[in-house]
Every structure is written in structure tokens, then in C-alpha cells.
Amino acid sequence: MVDLEQFDLAPVVADQPDPLLFATVSGAHLYGFPSRDSDVDLRGVHLLPVAELIGLTDPEETRTRMWDRDGVELDLVTHDLLKFVRLMLRPNGYVLEQLLSPLVVHTTDVHAELTALAPGVLTGRHAHHYRGFAKTQWKLWETTGELKPLLYTFRALLTGIHLMNSGRVLADLPQLLAEIPAPSFLPELIAAKAEAEHGTAAGLVPDSVAGDIAALHAALDFAQSGTALPEAPSARDALGDLVVRVRLQG
Template identity: 75%
Template sequence: MIDDLDLDLDLHLDLTPVVAEQPDPMLFATVSGAHLYGFPSQDSDLDLRGVHLLPAADLVGLREPEETRSRTWVRYGVEMDLVTHDLRKFVRLMLRRNGYVLEQLLSPLVVHTTDAHRELAALAPGVLTSHHAHHYRGFAATQWRLFEKTGELKPLLYTFRVLLTGIHLMRSGEVQAHLPTLAEGPDAPGCLPELIAAKAEREHGSADVDHARVAADVERLHATLDAAQSASALPDAPRAHDALHDFLVRVRLGVMPAGSTALRP
């Protein structure tokens, strides 16, 4: 049950049934999306992300395994979106400079956790590389094009968020996806608090901004990200490949330390 976490949402949701309804064991489930990023609106849906564990037989037989599951429904009057990956696929994504899965794994908004979740999170620093900048740079370019096409506030905030996340990661080796926190840094445009407040009022709406000014801010942040990547102390390649392989085998075979059952966050 999410009750002590700052979701920027006036709801206390018992999400235990969501986890219990899944057909295979869940290693973890966390909140992602706008709530994690710190700019949900009153009508934002709730994005849940996690990892399920397929039986070994599902991976060695002739049938295609259900490595990714996606479901959307309404509960408590809130639209919920749940996407989970089998552990093997999730680990492979971790090794492919995928910022999305790291943000999901390390999200502080925890719905369901296990010992395996905590061990996997502890291995996350070993997959961070300077090349993760490409993920955030590419996502920012996509969101900026969407902003230019629609003029909506949401893709503009996403543009700023991913650029600032990428810069912070290159400099500190820390995955920080919360835009209000990033907005306190020296590189953040001064308009961010106002834009975040405006997003809270409506999920979809036009951005009341000086286009030339925000374009200059985005261009500056791209240059800052480039410089941060060049100066980053992060390695060129993941270092945790073998450790993740061993972890995956142990979890799949059920060889985990005592206390691997689901625990409250």
C-alpha cells in the first residue's frame, strides 16, 4: 500500500491486489511515469512497472515465452497501466544503456519488493556507463519534436527532465528522475517550477512559454550533456555482466537467501 510515499497525488491506494493478481511471481513493482518524475496532473494515470519471473519450462520449450506483459484498467477511479518484463529480459535491458528500466528499478515509489529486488538494485551501478547519455539525448530529441508539433506542456517537461537526468547521471553516477529535485540544480532553467505547477492543473494543455527562450534552454542543456559525457568518470562498458548472469541463474533456480518472499517497502 502506498501511503507514506510522496506521489504528489491525494490518494492512498492499496495496490496489493494488483500484485496478487499476476500469474507469475513478481520480484518488484514500482511507480513510474509522471508521479516518479514529479509532475503529475490531477487526472494523470498511474504507471506501474515491474519484473515477473517465468517458470524455467517457459523458456526452454517450443512456445514463445511471455517476456513482456501489459495491462491497462481502472481501479479506485484511477486509470492504471502495468507493464512487467520477465527477469531475463529486464536484465538484458539493463545491460543496453536503457535508462527507463534503471529508473523503474530504482524508483523510491515501491509497491512491492523482495530480497531479489534489493539485490538487483544493488547491482545497478555496475551497468552504468557514459553511453547512457545517448539514451537521454535521444529521448529528449523525440520529446522536443513532439513539443514543436503540438505545443503541449507535457513533452516540454519531458524534454527538460531527461536532459537534466542525463547530466546528473554523467556527473554523479546517480539515476535521479525527479524533476523538482533536478530543478534545484545550477543547470535547470528558471521557468521549471512554474511549468511544473501548470502541469499539475491539466494533463494535456498548451505550454505558455517563449518558444525561442525554451529552445535556447534546450540547446544549452544538450551542450551541457555533451560536455558532462565527455568528462564523466563512468566506464565505457558495463562491469556487472557476470554478476547479473549469476544473479539471474540463482533466482531462476530458486537459489536465493532466506527471506525472499514479498516484503512491505
């Protein structure tokens, strides 16, 4: 298992063609169930120069790179600031988890500003994101029987419930289990996942697990119906001002 505190990721930041406004670790490390052979999912925001935006060549709004370093597979995805802000303004919990990840590789004042504005984009509609993601992962588990999509299913539903109830994004499954009632076998599955990225959920009765998932879907529906979160973002203008100011400053 990769020790993120000992694994130096600073060269990754320095190697980017345009400045990174932030870079964080997402994926299984953020969700609290990395395995011995998990890759390191890096996510962030780059800042394209104005010349690339107004020229004839289509700007590289999203950059994706995968490579191996010292036996560890790295997966880096960054968006240009404008694209990332547009994603923030949708009910997209995934990008907010990246922005708010406590596993910070690189940060700037702009990262701090985006983080401060994040509460202004949270809405009750984010429940749809987590509900949809959970359904996709559940179908994957039914097909493969692997632990990873099953844990992703539980994690997505619990994150959605927590967000609807508290107005805060929490992606770490062990922390979620300390706050929300959930099946007692999940810590055992997390421990099994730590041993193998593609391990299977042996011994689980599919019908019983399906009942647990259905109960969490119902809990998410109930939490959404009573959430204090608004229906629309309130931070749109502030985010627009931030994009213009940062872009002009270069």
C-alpha cells in the same frame, strides 16, 4: 491527483499470473510532475517458470495491461527477469529509473540484489539514451504544444547531466532543479502541469525555449566528455549469475 500512499496497489501484485520480483511507480509521479488526471504507471519484473521457457510455446517475456480502478487509470508493464537484465546491460536509463524508483509498490530480496548491482551497469553511453529521449519529446512538443513533452524534454536532459556528473540516477525534476542550473520558468510549468495532463505551455516563446534546450544539450555533451563513468558495464557476470540462481530456485 492520486495519493499513492492511500491508493492500495497490493491487489495488483497479488493478481499477477507469475511472481513479481518488484513493482514500482514510474512516469509523471516518479518525475515529480503528476497532474490531477495522470494515470499510474506501474513497472516491474516477473519470473517465468522454467517449463514456459523450455516448452514449445513462446514465453510471455513482456506483459502489458491497462485498466481503470476506482476512477484511476492503471498502466502495468512487466518484463521477465532475463529480459529485464538484458535491458539493464544496454545504455537504457528508462529501466534503471524503474528499478531505482523510490515509489516502491512491491519488493523482494532479488529487487535488492538488482538495485545493488545497478551501479555496475552505468556507463557514459547512457548519455545517448537521455539525449535521444529529449530529442523525441522536443519534436512532440513542437507538434502539440503540450506541457507534458516539454517537461519530459527538460527532465531527460537534466537526468542525463546529473548522471554523468554524479554517477547516480535521479529522475525527479523538482529535485534536479535544486542541483542543476535550469530555466527559472520550470517550477511554474510543473505547477501548470499539475492542473491538467494535457495543458499547453502558453506564453512561452518557442525560440527562447529552443535556446534553453540547446544549452542543456551542450551541458550534457560536456558532462559526458568528462564523466568518470566507464564505457562498458562491469556487472554483467554478476547479473548472469543472479538470473541463473533465481531461475533455478523458482
